[in-house]
Amino acid sequence: MAPKVLISDKLSPAAVQIFKDRGINVDFQPDLGKDKEKLLEVIGQYDGLAIRSATKVTGKIIAAADNLKVIGRAGIGVDNVDIPQATARGIIVMNTPFGNAITTAEHAIAMIFSVARQIPAADASTQAGKWEKSRFMGKEITAKTLGLIGCGNIGSIVAERAIGLKMKVVAFDPFLTPERAVLLGVEKVELDDLLRRADFLTLHTPLTDKTRNIIDSAAIEKMKPGAFIVNCARGGLVDEEAVRKALDDGKLGGAGFDVFVDEPAKENVLFGAPNFVSTPHLGASTSEAQENVALQVAEQMCDYLLEGAVSNALNMPSITAEEAPKLTPFVQLAEQLGSFAGQLTESGILTVRLEYAGAVADLNTKAMTSAALTGVLTPLLQTVNMVSAPVVARERGIAVEEIRREKKGAYETYIRLTLVTEHQERSVAGTVFADGKPRIIQVKGINMEAELAPHMLYITNEDKPGFIGHLGTELGKAGVNIATFNLGRDRPGQDAICLVEVDGEVSQEVMTSLASVSHVKQVKALAF
Template identity: 85%
Template sequence: MAPKVLISDKLSPAAVQIFKDRGVEADFLPDVGKDKEKLREIIGQYDGLAIRSATKVTEKIIAAADNLKVVGRAGIGVDNVDIPKATARGIIVMNTPFGNAITTAEHAISMMMAVARQIPAADASTQAGKWEKSRFMGREITGKTLGLIGCGNIGSIVAERGIGLKMKVIAFDPFLTPERALALGVEKVELDGLLSRSDFITLHTPLTDKTRNTIDAAAIAQMRDGAYLINCARGGLADEQAVRDALDSGKLAGAAFDVFVDEPAKENVLFGAPTFVSTPHLGASTEEAQENVALQVAEQMCDYLLSGAVRNALNMPSITAEEAPKLAPFVRLAEQLGSFAGQLTETGIERVRLEYAGAVADMNVQALTSAALTGLLTPLLQTVNMVSAPILAKERGMQIEEVRRDKQGAYETYIRLTVETERQSRSVAGTVFADGKPRIIQVKGINMEAELGEHMLYITNEDKPGFIGHLGMELGNNEVNIATFNLGRTAPGEEAICLVEVDAPVSKEVMARLETVSHVKQVKPLRF
């Protein structure tokens, strides 16, 4: 019996035809995504669901989807899909992460030009018959400095366009290596330098806890007087009230936003500000981009439903059904090793080396490397998955090396991840025990054995008497409950590492106090 797919949002006729040509039955009901009750009523009939952003795949929809095997999102963002609930029911969630990069980059450039020349306000004035030539004095972009916060897939396209417009392009991106920056023709800088040097600043990062309010009042204070700010990435990367205050005071000459904290933005503190330009989240809205992502999602869903091949899945590795049971715990281990290193890495990554020793060396190491890179890149690139991670790493100029070897040392099998940055080399190793749970067995050459919990503290310290007691008292006095406590050292009295699992996130205030504990060199919060 042929698989059956529901298309509940507007998808191009060519994408619908792909399903039919490949023998997949497709019901094109582009309005049903807006009708939650109707969608819940009929979803149980379908093996696949193809959506854009209008359809909300909620817990209730997933609970009613008795036969659903795959959800395909034509586009990048999957905020409208409850991925944990889909995963729990064995439903694969796919997206199309690379289909609209050019369109979004072009929109950022368009917004920069529009705000520099005050085109929307000048258009409204002219069509009202005012002809206010002297009112709309603009700024040239030629010879100006364009600062990119984020220089990945979209940011690098903006960089190329900016260079073509004879701008000086500088970029802040912790994952941008000097070699990649050189190839793009951009200067890699720290955030403070970018803020103080740029005439135009454009944002191209995902929205994470680290990137939220990257542009706040303090950041704006560091900017040049009369700078411009463009955000076509994600609402929340800039503090909207702080931007409004800067526009009102004249600190910013203008701002152009395609995205907002709350969407649809029927009201916003930025609306009505002088020299503010806005569009209703049009970054990916061109015929070409919509066609590209629609065709991609149709092909991906057909591949999975007809042959089991998985591409661009956000909740499933690209491995075969036969491999899955044996490989799954090592996929989890590799992702944890990557996440461990990624959360501790703050400078550009130049090289990633993965050593597979013992039985794991005979497994599908490509999937394991993808899992490790996913963990490594996730702290800054929230939408990364096992398929896109290798591409994103390559875009950033990272050299990936895989080494397989026979068993060495005390453990039957293990994975060691080494990350080399501009400043240092950091390694972490782990294995899977008989209970199927991953364990950390070595950090920076220091042996220890630790299971990673949701909330962890990574502490480097001098191996001196009194450290453990002092640390325990500091945590206890601040009502931080310790779940597990793991120690390792190079030699008595020398460098030591402490991995502490705690029951809840530790506040910034407590972190600051921990850094003052005697013999502590570094304290970092980790999440898994």
């Protein structure tokens, strides 16, 4: 019997036709997603659900979806899908992460022109019959400096367009390598340098703990008088109150926002500010982009329902049923090794090198490498997944190397991950024991054995007497319970590493006190 798919949002007729042409029974009800009760009533009939943003796939809907195998989101955002509940029920959640890039980049360029020439206000004035030529004195963008915060898929397209408009482009992005920057024709700079130099600043980065309010009052204070800010990425990257004050004070020449902290933004502190241009989250809203993501999601869902092929899945790696029992623990190990190294890395990554030794070298290394890249990139790009990670790494000029070898050393099989950055190389190795659990077996060439846990402390120190006692005392004073304690050292009296599993998050105050412990060189909190 042919699979049955419900389309509960507006998708293009061409996407509907793809399902039909490939033998899928498709039920096109573009307004059904707005009726939660009706959707709840009928969802149990379908093998697949294709949506945009109007349909809210809640835990309640998923609980009633007895036959559902795949949810396909035409677009990148999946805030309207309860992914943990879908995963618990074995439902794959797919999106189309790269279909809107050009459209979003073009919107950012349009915003730059809009604020530079005050186009919306000039239009309103002219249509009101005022003809205020002297009021709307604009700025040329030719020869001006554009500062990009984030130079990934969308940011690099903005850079290319800006260079074509004869702008000078500088970029702040920890993942942007010098070689990739040269290829794009941009100058890689630190954030403070970008703030100081940019005539126009535009953001193209996910919203994470590190990027939240990356442009605040202190950052604006460092900018040129009369500079412009454009945000078509995510609400929350820019402090809206600080921008309003800077516009009112004349510190900023203008700002253009397509995204806001609270959406839909019926009221906002920025509304009515001098030379403030706003749009209602239109970054992906062109007919071409909507068509692209609709066709993409239809093809992906058909591939899975008819052939079992998984692509752009947010909650499942690309692994066949035959491979799964052997491969899954090593995929988990690879992602943990990547996360371990990624959380310790502050500078731009040039190369990710993966060495597979022994029996693991005969498995699907592509899936393991994708998992490792996901771990490496997730600390800064929280939306990355096993499917998108290789693409994101390639876009950012990160070289990925795989080495397969026969058994070497004490362990029958292991994975070693090495990160090469602009300043150093860092390696970490691990294996899977008979109990099926991944273990760390070496860090920076120092042998040790440790199982990774949700909350850990990574400490590098000099191998000197008194260190362990002092460390334990500080943790005890702070009320931090030690679950496990793992040590390794290069040689007596030299460099040593300590991995401590603790029962919960450690406050910054405690981290500061640990950094002052005798013989400690570095303390870092890790989460897995």
